[in-house]
Amino acid sequence: MELKDFLWSLITIYVCARVMGELAARIGQSAVLGELLAGVLVGGSVLGWVEQTEPLKLLGEVGVMLLLLEVGLESDLQSFLRVGWSAALVAIIGVVTPFGLGYGLAVGLHMSQLQAIFVGATLTATSVAISARVLFDLGKLKTAEGNIILAAAVLDDILGLVTLSVIVGLAESGTVSWLDVGRTAGLSVLFLTLAILVGIRYAHLFSRLVNRMHTRGRLVITALTFTLLLGYAAEVMQIAPLVGALAAGLVLARTEHQGHIGERIKPVTDVFVPIFFVLVGAAVDLRYFNPFHPENWPVLLLAGGLAVAAVTGKLAAGLGTVGGTINRWAVGVGMLPRGEVGLIFASVGLSRGIITQGEYGALLIVIVLTTLLSPMLLKRAFSEAGR
Amino acid sequence: MELKDFLWSLITIYVCARVMGELAARIGQSAVLGELLAGVLVGGSVLGWVEQTEPLKLLGEVGVMLLLLEVGLESDLQSFLRVGWSAALVAIIGVVTPFGLGYGLAVGLHMSQLQAIFVGATLTATSVAISARVLFDLGKLKTAEGNIILAAAVLDDILGLVTLSVIVGLAESGTVSWLDVGRTAGLSVLFLTLAILVGIRYAHLFSRLVNRMHTRGRLVITALTFTLLLGYAAEVMQIAPLVGALAAGLVLARTEHQGHIGERIKPVTDVFVPIFFVLVGAAVDLRYFNPFHPENWPVLLLAGGLAVAAVTGKLAAGLGTVGGTINRWAVGVGMLPRGEVGLIFASVGLSRGIITQGEYGALLIVIVLTTLLSPMLLKRAFSEAGR
Secondary structure: OOHHHHHHHHHHHHHHHHHHHHHHHHOOOOHHHHHHHHHHHHOOOOOOOOOOOHHHHHHHHHHHHHHHHHHHHHOOHHHHHHOHHHHHHHHHHHHHHHHHHHHHHHHHOOOOHHHHHHHHHHOOOOOHHHHHHHHHHHOOOOOHHHHHHHHHHHHHHHHHHHHHHHHHHHHHHOOOOHHHHHHHHHHHHHHHHHHHHHHHHOHHHHHHHHHOOOOOOHHHHHHHHHHHHHHHHHHHOOOOHHHHHHHHHHHHOOOOOHHHHHHHHHHHHHHHHHHHHHHHHHOOOHHHHOOOOHHHHHHHHHHHHHHHHHHHHHHHHHOOOOOOOOOHHHHHHHOOOOHHHHHHHHHHHHHOOOOOHHHHHHHHHHHHHHHHHHHHHHHHHHHHOOO | OOHHHHHHHHHHHHHHHHHHHHHHHHOOOOHHHHHHHHHHHHOOOOOOOOOOOHHHHHHHHHHHHHHHHHHHHHOOHHHHHHOHHHHHHHHHHHHHHHHHHHHHHHHHOOOOHHHHHHHHHHOOOOOHHHHHHHHHHHOOOOOHHHHHHHHHHHHHHHHHHHHHHHHHHHHHHOOOOHHHHHHHHHHHHHHHHHHHHHHHHOHHHHHHHHHOOOOOOHHHHHHHHHHHHHHHHHHHOOOOHHHHHHHHHHHHOOOOOHHHHHHHHHHHHHHHHHHHHHHHHHOOOHHHHOOOOHHHHHHHHHHHHHHHHHHHHHHHHHOOOOOOOOOHHHHHHHOOOOHHHHHHHHHHHHHOOOOOHHHHHHHHHHHHHHHHHHHHHHHHHHHHOOO
C-alpha cells in the first residue's frame, strides 16, 4: 500500500465515520451505529472506497485495544467482581441458549451435524468491542448493567475460544480432545486472573517508572506499551488481545496516574477506533440482503429463524442476572451484538468449507441485525428504566 | 504482517526508543538522538529486531506529518515571512555549496558525470523532520533561528524535488526537460502559497464545523483529517506530505481552537513519531562503518571528504542569514541533518545503479554523521549564545 492510498483511505474513513456518527447522534443513537453504517457504505458491496488492507486492519485492532484500555481505566475490578455471579450466569446462558436454538433449527433443516454445530456456535459470541463502545457512548459504562454486560462479554470470549477449538477439532479429525480444550480454557482464565492480580500488586511500579522519566510522552507511551504487552500476551494465549488490553486498563486504574492516562489516551483512541468500526461495517457483503432476488429467499428465511434464535438466546441470558434492581432487559439487549467476532467465525466457516455460501449469507444477516439493533434497543432500555 | 508480530514490533520500538531517548536526555542531548540510535540498534545491522514493514513505515510517515502539524500549530506565518529572505538565502546557499563541493570532489576522484551530480545532490537536502524535532526538544522552535531553519528546510525540500527530477531525467534520457522541472517547482510553490493563503482566509469555517459537532473526538479527528488532506494533496504534487502537514498546522494556528488542537494532538504525535525515527535509524547499514576492515578504507576516505563538503556547505548557508542578531552558527548547524531525505536519495541511487555499493556506503556514513551531529551541536550552539 502506497502512502498516497493509505492517506486517502484514512481521509475517507474519518470523513464518512464522522458524518454518519454525527447523524446517528443527531437522531439520538449511539455514534458507533453511524460508524458501522459508514463502513457498510464505503465497503466493497456499495461504494468500494475502502479496502480491508493490512495496515488499516492492524490499526483497527490497536484501536479496539485502546477502547478496552479506556474501559478498564474507567472501571474498577471491585464492581466487576461484585457482579461476578450474574456475569457468569449471563455468559453461560448466553452461550448455551443461542447455541441450542441455532443447532436445533439447523438440524431441523437437515444440515449436517458439523454444520449445525458451527451455525449454533456462530450465534454465541457477543462482540466486546461493540458492547463496550455503545455503553461508552450512552455513558452507562459504570452502571451495574454495564459491568455485567462487559464481564459477561469477556467470559463469552473465552467460551467462544473453547467452542472454536472444539469445532476445529471436529472438522479436522472428527474427534474432540477434551484435554486440549480444558487446557486452553484453563490457561486463558489463569492468564486473566494472574495479569490482573499481579498487575495490581505491582501497579505502583508503573508510577515510579513514569516519575523517573523526563522526556515528552512518558505517560502515554508507557501506558500504551503496557497495554500492547498484555494484548500481545493474550494473543499468544490465543485469547482476543482486547481482553489483555482490558486487563491492562484495570491495572492502570489502580495507579496514581489513572486520570492523566485517561486524558492522554482519549485522543489516541479517537484516532484509531473509527478505523475498526468502519472496517467491521465494510466487511459486510450486502448481496444476500436483497429480498427482490428470489435466490435470496431461502437465505432470508434461514436468517429469520437464526435471528430469532440469536436474539431470544441473549435476552434469555439477561434473565440470568442475580439481584432485584438489575435491568434484565438492558443486560440482554447489551449482549446482542455479534459484530466482528461473528464475522470472523462465519468467514472461517466459509473458507474451510464447513458452511455453504447461503448459510454464510444467513449468518451475515443475523450478525448485522443484532449488531445494529443493540445500540438502538440499549438506549431505549436504559431510558425507559429512567436511569 | 500478523497482529502478533505487529504488536511485538511496536513494543520493541517503544521500549527501545524510550530507554535511549531518556538516556540521551539524561546526558543533555535531544531525545531524538536516542531514538535514532535505538533504531540503529534494533535494525537489521545490529539486533535485527525491527523490520521495515509496510504498516510501520506508513505509521511513521503519518507520525512526521503530525510532528509538522504541531510545528505549524506552534508557529505563525508572520514570523516565517519575516525571516523569508534569510531562509531563501540559507536554502539556496545550503543547496548550492554542498552540491558544488560534493560534485567537485567526486569529479576529482574520477567518478562519472552522472555519479558526481548524484553524489553532490544527495548532500543537499536537509531533513525537515529531524531539524523540527530537535528544535522542539530544545524548545527553540519559536526563535528567529528556529524559524529560519524550518523555512529553509521546507524550501530545501522543494529544491530537492527539482534536483531529483533533473537527475532522474539525466539518468533516464540523458537530457533534462527544463520545462518539466520549472513546472514541478512552480506547482509546488503555488500549492504551498495557495494552501496557506486560502486556508487562513477560510480558517474560521474549521471552527464553525467543529462547533456544530457533538460526538467525541470532533476536534482531534477534524484537525487530523484536514492535515491528512493537505498532506495527500502535497503527495499528489510530489512534494513531501509533511510540507502539506506544516501548511495545515499554520492554517489551524489561526483558528480559535488552536490551543485545544495542540493539547489533543500531542499524545497522538507521541504515539506515532518514535516509529518514524526508529525506522530511520534502522535503515542504516553499519557494515561500511567498520574501520578495521581494509575494504572499507576507500569508503571511509570518500566519506570523510564528502562529510567535510556536507558540513561546510550547510555552515556556509548559515552565513547567508540577513540581520545582525541572528546566531549564524546555530542556523548552519540546524541545517546539517540529512536524515531520511538523504537515505531515500542514496537508496534510489543504489537501486537504479547510478552509484556503486562503496559510494552508497560513503553517503550513508555522511548522512548518519550529519544527522547525529546536528542535535549535539545545535544544543551547544544555542546554549553558548546564552539564549
